[in-house]
Amino acid sequence: MDDQDGYFGERVAATYDDSSGGEFDPGVIETTADFLAGLAGDGRALELAVGTGRIALPLSHRGVPVHGIDMSRAMVARLRGKPGGDAIGVTIGDFATTRVDGTFSVAYLVFNTIMNLTTQSAQVDCFRNAAAHLRPGGCFVVEVMVPELRKLPPGQNVVPFHTGPTGWAYDIYDVATQEMSSNYVDVMDGRGEYRSIPFRYVWPAELDLMAQLAGLRLRERWDGWTREPFTGESRQHVSVWEKTA
Missing domain, CATH: 2.60.40 (Immunoglobulin-like)
Known part of the structure; x- marks a missing residue:
């Protein structure tokens, strides 16, 4: 494993896009990008843990300027090699603490990646980092499983x-x-x-408290990107918090 890339070094990056996981289904990707584009409006989007561009690229293709943060140079190299990859600005660093210039109308963290932060304090830092990049009224979006x-x-x-x-x-x-x-x-x-x-699982109510500490309030929570109702039987959620000031 390449230490500087954490758990997503060259070996993982080389086959990452070959996954048969549901998150790589073209319909899921398009729905996710549509959801985020609606929140971005005429503003910019910041993807925390941009990886190989699974979501950043289709979002960019919708006319939304996207900047990404990622620790893995190997994953980012795969992004750069894809059509349109050169249009995505990327800053190498820890997505919980790394700052970039400018403000954004939406920041997002998809597919359980919040759990890659293995302490509660790091997860709180991530919310604060996202909030610091948002303009007033901007939104932070997290997709994550409900602990099973x-x-x-x-x-x-x-x-x-x-x-x-x-x-x-x-x-x-x-x-x-x-x-x-x-x-x-x-x-x-x-x-x-x-x-x-390793991961740290996190509950919806705990995420809401992290958001509150960062100056965000819950705007909506869904079972998935197609806005199905979130219920006690949901196995995952897509939550949107809004910056209040």
């Missing part, structure tokens, strides 16, 4: 989420600290490989 503690078997802390003939994957939860990890075991040519990525 109901899936935990009695007396256990492991939730499998993939099994197959050449590998399996599972999450481990620590309900005392809100620490968790996603763990992957792959077997190829008779050899096994294991990797683990």
Whole structure:
């Protein structure tokens, strides 16, 4: 692993866009970009953890000026190699604390990336950083899972989420600290490989308090990008907080 790129170094970046995950579905990408473009209006958008440009590029194609922050040079190199990638300004750094010039009408953090910040204080810093970049009335958008503690078997802390003939994957939860990890075991040519990525899961109400500390108020919360109602059965949410001053 490339230390300067954290968990998203060259090895991960090389195949990141080959994922079969639902977040790479063209319809999901287009819906997400439409949602964010509506909030951006005639202003600029700031993507925290811009990565390879899965969302930044289609948002830019809609005429929204996009700037990104990301720690991984390997991921950003993939963005730069795509059509239109040179139109996305990128600052290399920690998205929880790195500042860029100018103000934005929307800042956003998609697909559970808030959980890559593995302490509560870092997550609070992220909200404050987003708010510092927003103009009055601007919005901070976060897409994140609802912690799946109901899936935990009695007396256990492991939730499998993939099994197959050449590998399996599972999450481990620590309900005392809100620490968790996603763990992957792959077997190829008779050899096994294991990797683990740490996270900190976070509840919707906890995010609302972080937003309040940063001078933001909840404007809307949905089950997903197509604005389905958020309910007690929702497995994820898209939340929008507005800068009040």
